[in-house]
Amino acid sequence: MKNALGAVDSVLLLGGRSEIGLAVVELLVKRGARRIVLAVRGETDAPDLKALGAEVHVVDFDAARPESHGDVVRTAVDLVGDLDVVISAFGVLGDQAVYERDPVSAAHAVAVNFGGQVSVCLHVAERLREQRHGTLIVLSSVAGVRVRKANYVYGSTKAGLDGFAQGLGDALHGSGANVMVVRPGFVRGRMTAGMPPAPMATTPGEVAAAVVAGLREGKETVWAPAVLAPVFALMRVLPRAVWRRMPR
Numbered sequence: 388m389k390n391a392l393g394a395v396d397s398v399l400l401l402g403g404r405s406e407i408g409l410a411v412v413e414l415l416v417k418r419g420a421r422r423i424v425l426a427v428r429g430e431t432d433a434p435d436l437k438a439l440g441a442e443v444h445v446v447d448f449d450a451a452r453p454e455s456h457g458d459v460v461r462t463a464v465d466l467v468g469d470l471d472v473v474i475s476a477f478g479v480l481g482d483q484a485v486y487e488r489d490p491v492s493a494a495h496a497v498a499v500n501f502g503g504q505v506s507v508c509l510h511v512a513e514r515l516r517e518q519r520h521g522t523l524i525v526l527s528s529v530a531g532v533r534v535r536k537a538n539y540v541y542g543s544t545k546a547g548l549d550g551f552a553q554g555l556g557d558a559l560h561g562s563g564a565n566v567m568v569v570r571p572g573f574v575r576g577r578m579t580a581g582m583p584p585a586p587m588a589t590t591p592g593e594v595a596a597a598v599v600a601g602l603r604e605g606k607e608t609v610w611a612p613a614v615l616a617p618v619f620a621l622m623r624v625l626p627r628a629v630w631r632r633m634p635r
């Protein structure tokens with residue numbers, strides 16, 4: 388439940404070690420959030436959040452096990468009550484060349500990035516609908532806005548997720564709950580370690596600032612950085628023959 392000043396109090400982070408997700412949670416804690424649930428595979432610790440005064444709970448969560456997702460959300464609610472903000476930040480990038488050599492690994496990435504997101508977000512939506520309030524923040528990507536040959540397995544999972552999240556947001560319209568879709572570009576961090584940064588590369592902290600501003604303004608879509616919105620409006624209409632020559 389939101390605190391007396393109407394600020395976010397409780398947060399569930401699905402993918403509780405995500406650099407972007409944790410950066411968002413940290414900003415929310417600095418702005419008054421106090422009850423945090425980190426949903427992760429195995430254990431984790433969050434000394435920074437605790438040092439800022441947050442109560443931190445850890446729940447076991449495997450995106451590839453959809454049959455367990457209902458319990459994950461129920462356990463989070465048992466721990467902190469109503470969920471003001473849920474951030475769905477888990478995912479795997481992988482390597483396109485490996486996916487092409489090993490289609491089983493590609494299917495696994497799809498099961499996590501798309502199937503796992505669909506499953507857990509449907510459980511979250513059911514809860515937010517019951518509460519009649521709360522925001523689900525879904526980490527999509529510009530990679531899904533127009534899929535490139537350089538990473539079409541990952542990109543297609545994000546295209547699917549982005550479409551799903553938009554549809555879910557429309558389905559929740561009028562319920563009091565809402566969905567915010569976040570489309571970061573290249574974010575320097577663990578997921579992209581060793582890769583040369585793409586133009587307009589950003590950081591987890593900058594993405595978090597855009598997400599928290601979007602939350603305050605009740606936005607349905609956040610691009611990080613914001614300039615990617617007009618850039619991708621153009622990218623979407625490039626002729627296919629030009630698009631397929633995109634190097635990366």
Ligand SMILES: NC(=O)c1ccc[n+]([C@@H]2O[C@H](COP(=O)([O-])OP(=O)(O)OC[C@H]3O[C@@H](n4cnc5c(N)ncnc54)[C@H](OP(=O)(O)O)[C@@H]3O)[C@@H](O)[C@H]2O)c1
Nearest residue numbers: 402404405406407449450451477478526528571573574578
């Ligand atoms: N980094 C970028 O450039 C970028 C750009 C656009 C969009 N995004 C998206 O933003 C989100 C957050 O990315 P990030 O940069 O914060 O990456 P990150 O630090 O690598 O975090 C991703 C998290 O997903 C978790 N995860 C992977 N498979 C899982 C599974 N089967 N069950 C539960 N958790 C699982 C990982 O858990 P473990 O700690 O257990 O491995 C990891 O903590 C992702 O959805 C990503 O696709 C990232």
